[in-house]
Amino acid sequence: MASLKLKYSEALKCANTNRASIENNRLGNIDMNIVAKSDLNFHGIQLQPIEQMNDIWLTSSDIAKALGYASSKSVSTIYSRNSDEFTDAMSMVIKMKTNGINNNLREKSVRVFSLRGCHLIAMFATTTIAKEFRKWVLDILDREVTQSPIAQQFTDEELCQLCWLWRHATGMAGYMMDVEPILTAAEHRLAPAYVSYPKETIFIRNKVRRMLERETMHIKADHRTEDNWRVLRNLRIPELH
Template sequence: MPNHKNDEALTTCDSQGSLSNKSRKGNIDMNIVQNKELSFHNTNFAYMEMGGQVWLTAAEVGQALEYADDKAVQRIYSRHADEFTAQMTGVVKLTTPSGKQESRVFSLRGAHLVAMFARTPKAKEFRRWVLDILDREVAHSPIAKQFSDDELCSLAWLWRASDIMLTACESVTPLLKVAEHRQVGHFHSIGQELPRSINKAREVIKRETAHIEFHPWKDDNWSRVLPHLRQEMLQ
């Protein structure tokens, strides 16, 4: 298989929708492909979902753009290959009743870039159509996991440390008032301004760590911090 300028991966799909991915960096397991449909005028895209993205075949993109030549999109890609990333295009090897066939596919962003280079009357409308789909994808897509469990544990302890310091500030503020200490205003402000932010942080961290099991017999960082984080839940 020839190398491509954007270091794209070669994806192999079978007719049942399972796939594997081989690139120069090694073997990578990918999600199951789901074949669905999108329509743009007379073009019905039997699109695939791979790696959380929608992928369209070059042939169908060309049809939507109303190119008479089914190789037109491939030529657009060849002329501008350095502007496409591996997240925008790739080559899939489909297992069909007539055997394996290679086909170039484009993600929605890749299809939009193709349409930017296209000069057909439908190109402008197609670009708007793709952007509308991207907007819907963003609006309805689940938020990817941002932190590892170890990082979440560190954030939980950061919340715990701030909670301890806030409690200490609230305890010492009356003594500073009696002593007419010059820092009394600062400590009073801490007690008034920070609780809301600390409590909001607690709710977020508690939500993101809901999958962590509490084991009271363990002596580890999670077991020491979770009782404080989930205090009202454990009572």
């Protein structure tokens, strides 16, 4: 029972760190270099973060070594049995180049885990070192939150409002394009503006859309969403033309 209470306490701390990380450091804002590579040494095991990732992500092999497993298959088994508890922000499969036959580089699909994903793997691990690894991961997470530069902060409510502002601006541009032929035929003084505005704002509207799409990646929304986040159904679309 004491062990379960300890794990529950750690899970709450990880959840709080996760919320702080989401609010203060949207995906892509955390610089992996904040945590020196020398700090990614757990009990003498040097862990190598994935170079092409902005945040700290580790391979199953590194996690297995840290947890005292003989093979990465143990980590893969833990993930497979509990995959429904992992989000895309905690685990993903990427392509990595490895040395193949005759030292020829070849691409290989590798499952990697963010620090929060590492913590969850360790929650299910049964090795004697798992408890210490969980605490170590939380220390690194806390350091990221406190030391990472914050470009800008938005609450989810503010992000939702910005998404609707984008939606209305995009809709207005469409209405202007529909009305423009009538104004042009009537030689109305606003006709030139109704021609230029929709064309001139396509680039910035696409840029804002990509920014909002990135900043709202943690929001789950689909065709069944009925609350204010239904706006994401319009935002998560191909480029405007």
